[in-house]
Amino acid sequence: MSPRPGFVLEVDRSTPATLMWHGEGFRLEKLPVGTRVVYGPEPLEPLSDPDQAIRHALEHPLGDSAPLRTLLFPGMRLTIAFDDISLPLPPMRAPDVRQRVIEAVLDLAADAGVDDVVLIAALALHRRMTDPELRHALGDRVFEAFAPHGLLMQHDAEDPSNLVHLGFTDHGEDVEINRRAAESDLLVYVNINLVPMDGGHKSVATGLASYRSLKHHHNVRTLQNSRSLMDEHNSELRNSNWRMGRLIAGLGIQIFQIETTLNTNTFPEQLGFLQKREWEWSLRDRASFLAASSALQRTPAELRRKIFHSMYAPHDLTSAQAGEVEAVHHSTLANIHRQQLVEVSGQTDVLTMGLPYISPYNVNSTMNPILVACLGLGYFFNLYRNKPLVREGGVLIMSHPTPWEFNPVHHPSYIDFFEQVLAETTDLFEIEAKYEESFATDPWYVHLYRTSYAYHGVHPLYMWYWCAHALQHLGRVIVVGGDRAAVRRMGFSPASTLNDALELAEDIVGRDPTITHLHVPPLLLADVT
């Protein structure tokens, strides 16, 4: 039986309570009658032989690219860059798709007699990956073959000796990327494309870039004008990356892009109820939900976090495409849409969503308040094409405990940003003008980014900018069940329960508003007409 497409349910009196994520837990909420609930399509059938599909993609590239085999020759410099820990979410069970792809590329390189090969984790301004994280992404064989010899690198956006400035786009944007990647005979980039924003020219132009380059598209203006980040036709972020990517291609830097898509098989079998629509829960699902909820309530927070972050997703590969960047990405988008697109008719006054324990920037870490905001307003709000799910001036209600808690190793500058900057102002443009440079150039943050496992000093500001479109569009943001002080610090309204939040929303949208619940994760993309 083929997987069912996504659909929009209208809640009536017989509709069972709806599951909402709430950080490292979940809650069942009885949504008001008339509420629309947007469910994503069921997970697509995986490719029956993923390794064969990958080899096929390498042999049959898209666009004007030649097969990878023909691009490899003895004596060449080959660099393989790959997406970092921020993808996929949650991390997928072994073998990770990066391992499959890189092993296939290395097999071809070995056949061609290529012996100058370097792997680079494309961190951009993200934290460095730990050895166990790299080993999980690449597999033991690749890790052991490269890491001990210093051939497994992590991009360092603050290492001037290993960056090269390639020029300016016709919009005056600096293009500065990793020197080894730019000066290789061939750069192979291995992507995991979880959402439409991932991949394309963004892979190299962002993943291997410096702050000097990134600031041209990671800024308030660009992000406010990316409507949405997931809509390739209306994203300024995408446009800027494309300008940079085309400049890189125009300089003759040869890139062989490999993009892969996964199905939305997101949670392991014991939490199978998270994948199902509530009215289809079996007795076993109900028992699993009750057991999991009850156990989580009794579990100390630290242990609860460990349990969730040790969970691997049973994602399966649904497509692999390789070759010229733009042609590849075009195909990738079609495959993502095939999995995630849901048609939704009309906007809503109030949009609700439950936020899970994980975002791209807290894998094996703490979901701090800024990341909560970023996940809700930056990512989930942007899961649309054409029009936002919620109307302009509407209300977004998100459920998350939003603890005033930070991981000082991973997010040192987040602490200062939250405790010092957001205490002063939440205004995006003021923050950008007054604080960005000092956060970006602070020598301690630079030191920790380069030598420890810290996100770059400017990263919390970027996460705040990521909310720019939503903050401009919405009339109010309400957080259910969050730490009240943390929620207020960000300029949002706290509410104890969903009902309280809906009452608060009435101040903005009036009585009897239309309500839509975005049932993610698993991820979906709303095509709002």
Place this chain on the structure above:
Amino acid sequence: MKALRFERNMPRFAAARVVSALAGSGKGVRVGPLELVEIDQFEMPGPDWVRVRPRLAGICGSDLATLDGRSTRYFEHIVSFPFVPGHEVVGDVEGGALDGRRAVIEPVLGCEARGIDPPCPGCAAGHKGSCERIAFGHLRPGLQTGYCRDTGGGWSTGLVAHESQLHEVPDDLSDEAAVMVEPAACAVHAACAADITGGERVIVLGAGTLGLCVIAALRALCLPGALVAVAKHPNQRKLARELGADQVVRPGEHKRAARRLSGSLALESGDGGIERLTGGVDLVVDCVGSSDSLEQCLEVVRPGGRVVLVGMPGVVKLDLAPLWQREIELRGAYAYGSEDRPEGPRSTFQLALELVRGARLERLVSARYPLESYEDAVAHAAHAGRRGAVKIVFDLRKGGSAGDVPGSRGAGGKQVGVTTKEAK
């Protein structure tokens, strides 16, 4: 006349120390050696002395330390018992050149007030706070009015003051503003002692009366490049901001704030937190005066930087290794006299009068009490920050000591006025 008098009574002093240690600051006053008594008027110590009828008299941190029995024994030989506390005073002058006028008292009892001529080097240079004769001359020992048996203090309906101690209060300045002049003068002196040349990064630790006045003084008299206040309570944070702090952080955030401000590197603790800064800010002004606050100062000041100690310390336990290894300057800032300003020497009190007016420091006066309610007043002052208050004063004006007046609140209606909202 009525006065609150502090006796030399060691058992009661010890009892106050125990009770305040167990029950909290301010609680020791019930068992300590402070009593409301009827006493005779003070005799004039000399020809240039006048009577002053206090109108408002503040309760200072050093007063609280005395009442709690936790003040240092250092002061034993430079006070004389029994004394009437109160050195933050605005009152009506009777006699002398300012007869019938209001004046604030510059409380230091230096050579001139003591009839010592020639004066000591400190007084000769205009730095009365550095007087070397505070236990000599025709007065009994006492570093200030409020600690000397012969002069009385502000917590009474009458005291005597040397004419050189008096500064006339302009008619347009309220009593509430005038009573802030003395703490403002301490702050002015501290700001001048900070020796800021412009652009320095400064942290002020503590945001009680003194801390807030120091923030205002630094902003008015110096050109700090950045001024960060460490404040505990919401109302303190609000006022610190209003008075000129660029940034206000909570206690515990001082290291992060200093690191951010200075761009310093840091040595990490095991959990990724900041153990120690390698650099720091140029200047830290300690307006608390405890072991903890001094330790915090040394944590955030840069090598070669300066710590100015304004809050009255007692016996402290402190690791001075950073002071030595980082060649940090530790400087006290006690009182007042004359300040070297770009325009020439200026009286600290005149500068303080200008500061009070310019920064509207009367807003710091939060509550007024009659002398009879001194236990409540002291308890309020001891927990002012937590209760959203800053400066608590005794109201000695006619009618001011009546129990209930409009706007009053507090236990039994004893408090006679509140001008600052309590923190939520």
